[in-house]
Amino acid sequence: MFKKILITTTALVCSVQAAWVLQTTSAGSNFINAFDYFTEADPTHGFVQYVDGATAVNKRLIYTVNDQVVIKADNATVSPNGRPSVRIVSKNAYNRGLFLMDLEHMPTGCGTWPAYWMVGDNWPNQGEIDILEGVNKQTSNSVTLHTSAGCTMEGVPRTQTGTVTSANCDVQAPGQGANVGCGVSSGNTNTYGTGFNGNKGGIYATQWTAEEGIKVWFFPRNAIPGDIHSNTPNPQGWGVPMASFPFGANCAASKFRDLRIVMNLTFCGDWAGSVYGNSGCPSNCVDYVKNTPSAFNEAYWKINSLRIYQ
Numbered sequence: 035m036f037k038k039i040l041i042t043t044t045a046l047v048c049s050v051q052a053a054w055v056l057q058t059t060s061a062g063s064n065f066i067n068a069f070d071y072f073t074e075a076d077p078t079h080g081f082v083q084y085v086d087g088a089t090a091v092n093k094r095l096i097y098t099v100n101d102q103v104v105i106k107a108d109n110a111t112v113s114p115n116g117r118p119s120v121r122i123v124s125k126n127a128y129n130r131g132l133f134l135m136d137l138e139h140m141p142t143g144c145g146t147w148p149a150y151w152m153v154g155d156n157w158p159n160q161g162e163i164d165i166l167e168g169v170n171k172q173t174s175n176s177v178t179l180h181t182s183a184g185c186t187m188e189g190v191p192r193t194q195t196g197t198v199t200s201a202n203c204d205v206q207a208p209g210q211g212a213n214v215g216c217g218v219s220s221g222n223t224n225t226y227g228t229g230f231n232g233n234k235g236g237i238y239a240t241q242w243t244a245e246e247g248i249k250v251w252f253f254p255r256n257a258i259p260g261d262i263h264s265n266t267p268n269p270q271g272w273g274v275p276m277a278s279f280p281f282g283a284n285c286a287a288s289k290f291r292d293l294r295i296v297m298n299l300t301f302c303g304d305w306a307g308s309v310y311g312n313s314g315c316p317s318n319c320v321d322y323v324k325n326t327p328s329a330f331n332e333a334y335w336k337i338n339s340l341r342i343y344q
């Protein structure tokens with residue numbers, strides 16, 4: 035018996051992403067030095083005081099433990115003018131790449147609104163990618179893009195494990211609330227909050243290319259692919275991402291340019307505050323954040339490393 039062997043040449047010419055090459059690994063004080071502190075008023079109207087670098091160090095709102103970095107909210111003082119917290123912005127801006135953020139712990143709890151995201155200086159014209167974000171007692175992550183007009187995922191075939199919550203990335207899209215953007219919600223409880231922390235977190239991998247658009251995977255601590263451990267990441271072998279936002283006629287790659295990495299932790303404000311009443315949390319958001327420092331013991335990031343490949 036002979037089996038017919040079919041050799042297809044088309045398989046060989048389809049586009050193959052060249053191997054990702056490690057540009058930087060940051061951990062410990064190298065990680066901290068790659069960022070600046072944002073100290074202006076919170077653009078999302080949170081009940082927060084963002085502190086500068088010297089204050090953050092003095093108050094131990096940022097510190098290293100060996101190669102890990104802890105970034106936290108004040109959990110020691112009653113804070114009538116907003117709870118002190120830290121928002122950091124990368125000194126470098128990026129155009130495409132593969133970003134592996136290894137987190138052991140993320141902020142969680144009533145009143146919190148943490149985010150790990152990327153944004154251009156000229157918002158929304160340079161785009162925004164919210165990789166890890168949520169509020170209050172949320173139990174799973176949402177990934178969201180925000181852009182100027184002319185970027186939508188409506189009707190675009192996508193392969194992803196998450197569920198679409200809104201399809202138009204334009205922050206002023208008709209029929210969507212202001213600044214809703216295009217969102218995908220995971221539904222998996224190890225991706226956010228107490229479920230994430232109970233599992234010692236994991237790795238958020240964000241691939242941004244002109245050809246494939248933006249894809250986000252989450253690998254819980256016990257399921258990190260071997261090629262990430264060996265520092266030769268190959269997303270082609272990772273399976274279906276949590277969220278996928280293809281570029282093309284629906285959304286030009288140029289909608290995303292010169293993005294900086296931001297990690298922030300605010301309280302209440304436009305999102306956490308507006309849904310607080312239905313979140314199962316006590317009192318009202320501002321009173322709780324002001325008067326209950328011990329409620330913020332879990333309001334910290336613990337970062338193992340950030341690896342950037344290009």
Ligand SMILES: *[C@@H]1O[C@H](CO)[C@@H](O)[C@H](O)[C@H]1NC(C)=O
Pocket residue numbers: 109110328330331332333334
């Ligand atoms: C703040 O929270 C940390 C844990 O994140 C805890 O170790 C520390 O004791 C807390 N501080 C106060 C004053 O409760």
Ligand SMILES: CC(=O)N[C@H]1CO[C@H](CO)[C@@H](O)[C@@H]1O
Pocket residue numbers: 076077078079080121148149151164167298300
């Ligand atoms: C206060 C603050 O910095 N808020 C930002 C935190 O992160 C989200 C990312 O989704 C932004 O939209 C907020 O502007």
